Amino acid sequence: MAGILEALEENQCDAYVAYDSSDNEDMRYLSGFLATDPYIYVCRKDGGKFLIVSSMEELRARRESPCSIVTRTAAGFAELLQETGDAESATARMIQNFCGNRLLVPYSMPVGFARALEKTAEVSVDRDTVLSMRAKKTADEIEKIRAVQKKNEAGVALAVDAVRKAEVDENGGLLFEDSPLTSERLRAIMHEAFFRMGLDDKDTIASCGADTALPHAKGEGQLFANQPIVLDVFPRDIETGYFADMTRTISKGKPSDEICRMYEVVHEAKELAVSLIRAGVSGADVHNAAADYFAEKGYVTAGTSGFIHSLGHGVGLAIHENPSLSVRGGILEEGNVVTVEPGLYYPGIGG
Incomplete structure (x- = not known):
């Protein structure tokens, strides 16, 4: 930390103080504790790390979290x-008494809660410290992501086989x-497989034909031969909370020469x-290299068309x-x- x-x-x-449920990725990362109701994470300037939880959650928190x-x-x-006489004010006072x-x-x-806290203590806002910490994965985190990706590939393989x-x-x-065979049915094939593998997926994309020119269009209705079918699939491991993300373009039969x-x-x-990806290279440089390559090949980006x-x-x-491979992307680091x-999208042709 x-x-x-x-x-x-x-x-x-x-002290650094966060107040949220583990649905907030930073809370889950810092605390290692899963709870749907809000709880408090504290990191004092002396390095002490604490969770303040209800008595109902005490024993489970002691088992799951490395924090005191x-x-x-x-x-x-x-x-x-x-x-x-007010729970929010009492919580704010409790934090001030405990933290400083x-x-x-x-x-x-x-x-609303930050304003309640400001009535009892001087509050500064941190924008991205924990986001930056999360961006550099440990070996254990990388293995968790790799495990999700392997399951992701297995689920997508069933859709491709269909x-x-x-x-x-x-x-x-x-x-x-x-x-x-519809977009909805293809998603269901993957969803059922993911459920059996302990994954949760939502907003899975299985688009076909003209819809493939619309990034993030989920797709609906029957799929067709000789048309691009775009699968963008990003399940989360229910136990570990880590995601994987992959996109595949397939077709039943040969699509157009342009596709x-x-x-x-x-x-x-x-x-x-x-x-090009390695520590010390900027995400912007990698993004721009791909964009320049498309331009060299004659694929112009303008408005809703192109890259x-x-x-x-x-x-x-x-x-x-973080990090981002985009025009705003910073320096990539180990971990x-x-x-x-990359993708190309042209209305009237596909993507």
């Missing part, structure tokens, strides 16, 4: 609640096991980008996190885990 201690020293604060555990009762919440008068809080802290085995009806639509050429150029851009998104992003406890997903 050197990053937090440095931020505390820089801001001359007594303090109950709200032990921290004086009940007496403060009786004194103030100068507090550093995350940018994501709810405004397209491969599909028959083509008189209108060019795909049929699988005697019924239409085939786009596919080859996108593949070449991806290989170029991967060859219209960033090359890639970090992945971890959030599907999109970063990034996606590399």
